[in-house]
Amino acid sequence: MPKKIYHKFISFDIEQIPRNLNTQADALASLASNFTPTFFDKIRIVHILKPAISKPEQVTPVNTDNDCRTKPYYDWFLRGVLPQGRHEARAFKIRASSFSISNNTLFKRSQAGPYLRCLEPHEAKQVLQKIHKGYCVNHKGGRSLASKVLGTGYYWPTLRADYLDYCAKCEACQIHAPINHQPSEILHSISAS
Structure with a gap:
């Protein structure tokens, strides 16, 4: 709006007012924040019914043979199975904290931040x-x-x-x-x- 009418003025000055003397502008701002104009009623609200990235219903690892390095991680993340023994299970949980599964693929969090494919x-x-x-x-x-x-x-x-x-x-x-x-x-x- 001001850009449309500024050419109608012969001259104008811009003056900065100190904050402690700016009570009228503060009152005007608080009045504007409490006022609800009619254009808010025209904004459409869209409800997202399902996420953009959906997880598959049944996730099974691709390779589950005994020689597989990732089998213990798949067993832990998908089935909740830990290695035998209290100390081994605790050590495995600590190691597994830097791993995650996404779309049936195991990833490891790197020190730099991004995930690395295992x-x-x-x-x-x-x-x-x-x-x-x-x-x-x-x-x-x-x-x-x-x-x-x-x-x-x-x-x-x-x-x-x-x-x-x-x-x-x-x-x-x-x-x-x-x-x-x-x-x-x-x-x-x-x-x-």
């Missing part, structure tokens, strides 16, 4: 090979490649050990590895006679 051994092997030998290939070593996997959004418990072992078998990683200047054997001191 992989089975056969999936981990595929990710290991694709990141190591895929596009933008570089043979920097196990630790940095393990960090690259975490940055990509994947996790498995033996990630760092698997990458160190994989890089130890890779010929290009051995060629481009830093040269070790330490002697292969402990030096023996020779005393002068």
